[in-house]
Amino acid sequence: MNRRTFLRKPAAPVAALFERPAAGSDQSPGKGETVNTIANKELPTAPRSLAGIAPYTGPWGPVQAAHLLRRATFGSSRDEINTAASQSLTQVLDRLFTAPATPEPPVIGFSGDPDFPFGSQFVTGNIEGWTARCSLRAWWMGLMLKDTSLVEKMTLFWHNHFVVLIDTDAGILNSRFGYRYVALLREQALGNFKQLAKDVTIEPAMLSFLNGTDNSADAPNENYGRELLELFTIGKGRIIGPGNYTTYTESDVQAAARVLTGWQYSEENINSFFTESRHEPGPKQFSSAFGNRVITNQGDQEYKTLIDLIFDRPETAAFLVRKLYRWFIYYVIDATTEANVIQPLAAQLRQNGYNVAPVLRTLLASEHFFDAVNIGCMIKSPMDFVLGTLRQMSVALPPESELEPSYNCWYALVDSAERMQQFIGNPPNVAGWPAYWQTPQYYEMWINAMTLRWRNEYTNELSSNYGYVVIVNGVSYPLKIEIIEWVQSLPAATAADCNLLILELVKQLLPFPLTANQLTFLNDTLLPGLPDFEWTVEWQDFLSDPNDMAKRNAVDSKLRAVLRQIMGLAEYHLA
Secondary structure, three states, X not given: OOOOOXXXXXXXXXXXXXXXXXXXXXXXXXXXXXXXXXXXXXXXXXXXXXXXXXXXXXXXXXXXXXXXXXXXXXXXXXXXXXXXXXXXXXXXXXXXXXXXXOOOOOEOOOOOOOOOOXXXXXXXXXXXXXHHHHHHHHHHHHHHHHOOOOHHXXXXXXXXXXXXXXXXXXXXXXXXXXXXXXXXXHHOOOOEHHHHHHHHHOOHHHHHHOOHHHOOOOOOOOHHHHHHHHHHOOOOOOEEEOOEEOOOXXXXXXXXXXXXXXXXXXXXXXXXXXXXXXXXXXXXXXXXXXXXXXXXXXXXXXXXXXXXXXXXXXXXXXXXXXXXXXHHOOOOOOHHHHHHHHHHHHXXXXXXXXXXXXXXXXXXXXXXXXXXXXXXXXXXXXXXXXXXXXXXXXXXXXXXXXXXXXXXXXXXXXXXXXXXXXXXOOOXXXXXXXXXXXOOOHHHHHOOHHHHHHHHHHHHHHOOOOOEEEEEOOEEEEEXXXXXXXXXXXXXXXXXXXXXXXXXXXXXXXXXXXXXXXXXXXXXXXXXXXXXXXHHHHHHHHHHOOOOHXXXXXXXXXXXXXXXXXXXXXXHHEO
């Protein structure tokens, strides 16, 4: 991947930027997604890296620490990076894999809804409507913003994997179902893949979203059984006939649907339950892909046997490992990477009984993860972009004790990410966000004429002197990078030297160094037409009288100009 030119492709009219893949194409799991016509046309076949999963033993410092924290969390401050760099890789991983305490449930965080009082809890009963869904999404965004472990990054991963839409158009109606679903993903974020597959199969949100509650002996519904095989566990292998793959066949989908009959959910009790009379009691015959196994009637335990059957196949482990790889490393999985990384990790996953944490730790501690080719090669997702900007520059939000401003500011971030085409709780379809499966474009789908505009507007507002303003009940809450305070946190000699200062900003905001020409351009932005010593004079003059607004504004405007330019670079969109 050419990191410096991915935004410089030939321009095209906005109306011509997208096309839909042919119906039934392998490019889309039957759900037709928009594809940027100027993105990748094919994937490279030459090996990107020869490194495998052996433990990384190379240099450890701010560069490596920043790379790990960018991928494992939603961005880190300069202090967090320096702290990690001062520790060992093992110590940093220990912290990343330590789950925080279970968060308090969301509340109704927006006033003015007569049906749902402000501050009320998500407890029992049916909560529908805009206020409840927005409160759930805002609370979730707040957790992602605060978390410094792997838990929230993996919770979002599982949301992209076991997709449920928290939406009235095509998803679930009850927001308490949505909360239960998100809480389950968080609880199992670093847990056991097989157990999570069992739990989510009978989770009320999933029973509602993929029609499991409609699946009965009289009218088997294949919706969940199909997605369980195609998207959630074993995946499509090589096609061997209409609807048949080396990993499963159409008859397996039908057999899985019959196994899953009888499960329903309760709106009142917010749980699932099994009705024996709705269950198909007969034997379920599976194909040679599953060793011609037969599942006989086991009542409410039968779904567990189905999951065990699927997880007995080695393809299931490899399918998940590939998705983890594309989430944390890169989208190209060439033959060398398949042999050196995917298959050994898949074997480890099976040996560990499908516990994810040991496998993920091996990946993040590997020589492959820290190979230079895998640093700065990932186009940031909207979540990484929105949250990372705030976290990298330590942008302050209202204290959580101020409930309504907090929820409103968190939801403003939800709204920003939605404009950039990643709406939490609402992936575009059951396959998840196309950036993680749409070949050969993958991450490039995050960047188009519309999303690039919103990305630039977001960073421009945060780096302006008025900030990204959220208004709550007539009161303004500006989210703003306090650039002077950030520079004051640097060593005095660095802050007073324009070139060292620019290098520090680049090191904090970008995944790799800039060219000499780019650094010269940034110097000219900070000091247009002036010699370098002018910055030292201005900065020292400000420090001598920080309450003088003229002096403060002089350095503030220059710093914001260079900050805006750095955030406008193509490199800023990479992680």
